[in-house]
Amino acid sequence: GAGVSQSPSNKVTEKGKDVELRCDPISGHTALYWYRQRLGQGLEFLIYFQGNSAPDKSGLPSDRFSAERTGESVSTLTIQRTQQEDSAVYLCASSLNPGTEKLFFGSGTQLSVL
């Protein structure tokens, strides 16, 4: 596709439920990132995938958060046993190669945990 695609655009869930967020990066982009943006705040790095290398999980806030990526395509971010503090916009980004800070972002998934 022309850009990074994320789904769903909005997700409302109850506390304690699991949620799965999807990201389709730009075709040909080898690097994929997940960021979290809380209301009125900057972006927090969560996890980074590059090819077949082990992902950089240093930003994941707890073991309730996990992510997978199939080759150099789709990625899913899973949050288990959601908490109200997980409410945020979850942004996915991709880049052409790993040695760049120039990211292309999707429109994000607005997650609301009630």
Place this chain on the structure above:
Amino acid sequence: QKEVEQDPGPLSVPEGAIVSLNCTYSNSAFQYFMWYRQYSRKGPELLMYTYSSGNKEDGRFTAQVDKSSKYISLFIRDSQPSDSATYLCAMSAVAAGNKLTFGGGTRVLVKP
């Protein structure tokens, strides 16, 4: 104290005015500096990119980096209502997207 500080605004200006945005930072190792623009309910889009100190101009946009003062700026000339958005600064010590540190963003409103 946050590693990157940015005034949240909102910054309201009349159409045609110059918009002046800035960020301060504490990590002297930062050498890659970016400005992203984020419209409501959209992801950030890269606006300007600068390596190390100096100025960079692109159309109505000028980015400045002063590493000695740990201060970066973005100027928008002849502002338009379509420039109304949140502007995020981002920086890193290495050329790696997973190492970016973002400011909290400044909301800008350009009134017609």
